[in-house]
Amino acid sequence: MFFAILGKMSLAGSFSLVFVYSAEIFPTILRITGLGVCSFASRIGAMSAPHLVELNLIGDSIPFLVIGILTLIAGLLSIVMPETKDKNLPDSLENP
Numbered sequence: 001m002f003f004a005i006l007g008k009m010s011l012a013g014s015f016s017l018v019f020v021y022s023a024e025i026f027p028t029i030l031r032i033t034g035l036g037v038c039s040f041a042s043r044i045g046a047m048s049a050p051h052l053v054e055l056n057l058i059g060d061s062i063p064f065l066v067i068g069i070l071t072l073i074a075g076l077l078s079i080v081m082p083e084t085k086d087k088n089l090p091d092s093l094e095n096p
Helices: 002-025 028-057 062-079
Strands: none
Touching (some): 002 028, 028 062
């Protein structure tokens, strides 16, 4: 029970960080559209996640393997994302 609550709290905190980071990387004229696309992608992922349980019919460890691989890919992609600390938010599409 402790780990379930800890996982839920960590998930809620990570979603907050994702929305803040998403708002910082898009220029002002595309910010709302970018946030909408990011929100759409996260909702699609959230809707498809329960269906991963169906992979249990193929093998008992397949759902865990798929989730682990997706988590690893997300972690590796987060390494290459640009740093936004102490930088001005872009107002246009032009390079600063």
